[in-house]
Amino acid sequence: MISSYLSFVIYAAFSLAYILLVADRIHSFKKCLLTGLLTLVTFLSVHYYLYLVLIPKLFMFYFPITGLMIGMFYSIYISPHDGAKAVFPFLVSIFFISVSDSITDIIMLGITYQPYEAEFIQCICLLISATVTYFFLKNFFVTAMRYSNSGWLSMDMSFFIYFFIMYMMIITLTEYNILPIRVGLEILMLVIFTALCMMTSKSLNEQEETYQHQMIVQQIRAFSDQAAVFWENEKKMSILRHDMRHRIGLIRELLQEGKVDEVYHILEDTDDSLERSKTVKYCENVYVNAALAMCGRKASDEGIRIEFRTDIRENIPIDVHSLAVVISNLVENGMNACMKLSEGDDRFIKVVARDTGASLIINIFNSFDGNILLDDKGYPVSKKEGHGIGTKSVIAFVEKYDGLIDYSISDRVFSVKILVNY
Secondary structure, eight states: OHHHHHHHHHHHHHHHHHHHHHSOOSSOHHHHHHHHHHHHHHHHHHHHHHHHHSOHHHHHHHHHHHHHHHHHHHHHHHOSSOHHHHHHHHHHHHHHHHHHHHHHHHHHTTOOOOTTHHHHHHHHHHHHHHHHHHHHTHHHHHHHHHHOOSSHHHHHHHHHHHHHHHHHHHHHOTTSOOHHHHHHHHHHHHHHHHHHHHHHHHHHHHHHHHHHHHHHHHHHHHHHHHHHHHHHHHHHHHHHHHHHHHHHHHHHHHHHTTOHHHHHHHHHHHHHHHHHTOOOOSOSOHHHHHHHHHHHHHHHHTTOEEEEEEEOOSSOSSOHHHHHHHHHHHHHHHHHHHHTSOTTSOOEEEEEEEEOSSEEEEEEEEEOOSOOEEOTTSOEEOOSTTOSHHHHHHHHHHHHTTOEEEEEEETTEEEEEEEEEO
16 A cells, blocks of 8 residues: 555655755755655645545545645745746646656556556656756756746646646546557647746846846946036036136235135135035046946935945956946945835945955945845845846856855845955
8 A cells, every 4th residue: 555655755755855956945945844844744644544545536636636735835935936936846846747757657568567666767767857957957947036027827827737637637537548648748848848948048138138238328327427527527627727816816915905804715615616526536446436426426316325435446357347337236226225214214325345456345234124035045035027137147246256245134234245356
């Protein structure tokens, strides 16, 4: 009796292992594993009792339905995403179970085999599929889950239709040889699954291209704004230079007449004019300085207190264009977080950057409302459409220079620390 129930144990265990391998988890691996094992043991214990008391036909009707529901709930529990997006990897695992089951049946077709041999071959097939998925599809799954928010219901529905057809065949056509039909449906579903992966990859590429375009636009806007400021200051300085000779002459006349208070007034007005025409300089690097100047003006316009303590030299041996955009992106994320705070709350951003000569250390702190989610890798997770690509670009920039990145939360202060090696 146990040997005939072993296949169902393999199905449930593989689904758990598959989800842990490819899912984008919000909880730690240990917590996901423990909760998964508890769910697995409870589920299999209850179903083993039902397997003993129910007729095979009724059990075959009951097991897939309840297993599907429990698997979907578990997928949603461990995932930072919700609904159709979270259950997609689980549905893919069920598809691979179906494929491995068909391969096992084909291998054992016409062979007299001993107990447990079929289950052993099935385990080998599942291990192969899990290995292939881990090395070739895991990155796709994690990337797609994190940065693509559309089309998941349609993709899930294609699997549900496939499962329903297979389920009805098993329930109603057991007395016939349905293996050729099942294999044909699996091949068709494999084609559909490949098409889904290609469409999702295309969507991600389009998002990446859109973000790259936004980076260029942002960079152009930063330099345009900075150029406008330089031009305005240059006009002010030109006027000051033109008026300076007259002011000096007026001061000379006033001093001869002994009108010292009027001289002080002219000097103070001249000093104020010079201060207003002064160009803000946050660091030596012109690209980063332009980005910081743009961020400072935006923050001031939104009523956000922003502080810069930056020391980045001009000829730094990294892609300064990307660095400027990355810093702009992180500061903009901080501003978005500050804007969610109430009017009376302290809205602040602090940017600290230090160039050591061998590496660049960047710390950005900002206040927030406490509603930021970090996944098991410590990266912020966004559930909004179109969000998250900026985080991906920051991580890609850090990895390009074999650096480190760390997001942390402490007492309603969100911080990101970046170390980039030259």
